[in-house]
Amino acid sequence: MAMSKPFSILRRTRVLEGEIDEFMDNLSQSALAFKRAVKIFLDDGRSAEFEEKLGQVNELESRTDDLRRGIERQLYAQTLIPESRGDVLGLLENLDSVLNLFEGALWGFFIENPDIPEELHGDYEALVEQASAAVEAIVLASRAFFRNVEAVGDHMHKVMFYEKEADRVSTKLKRRIFDSDMDLARKCHLRHFVEMIDNIADRSEDVGDRLAIYTIKRRF
Secondary structure (H helix, E strand, C coil), rough: CCCCCCCCCCCCCHHHHHHHHHHHHHHHHHHHHHHHHHHEEEHHHCCHHHHHHHHHHHHHHHHHHHHHHHHHHHHHHHHCCCCEEEEHHHHHHHHHHHHHHHHHHHHHHHCCCCCCCCCCCCCCHHHHHHHHHHHHHHHHHHHHHCCCCHHHHHHHHHHHEEEEEEEHHHHHHHHHHHHHCCCCHHHHHHHHHHHHHHHHHHHHHHHHHHHHHHHHHHHC
């Protein structure tokens, strides 16, 4: 009979546990900073406050990269959790790719400076809300993977829910864009930003799919 493992996967490696917690904190903070940055951009464009949030996400991305590399070195140098090492590294790499999407999208707003009509602001904010919620849910599911694998499912269904909501909002928003009287170049530009934001939710679901496999492996 398969035995569950409700205890922490890192129960004997407290320093490593703390670093993984910090990694998760950084991803969660990036989601919050991203949501705030897009709101600032919609209200005030490329303001000093927007640049501050962009810098915050850049700094979090850099710190998270350092953490991931340090965790990888520890896992191999100290021969820690060899039975789960590959899954842990795979999960962290995939989570890090989500943070990269936050950073890339904000740089896109800063460099390309899209002219978003005010009547579409609410839809963009709604899309950002769903994408950020998907990331928050995958962070909670990932924390559960390390602390109590039986609780992963409590959060996984939320990742899928928010991803589907993001798809719904993005489809509605793209239809509004292409039904408008704007010229085609501007329509395509605005669609590009819709897809960049929606990709964050899609990537979160991809990470969730991988996490589901890692979770099954830990249960048996």
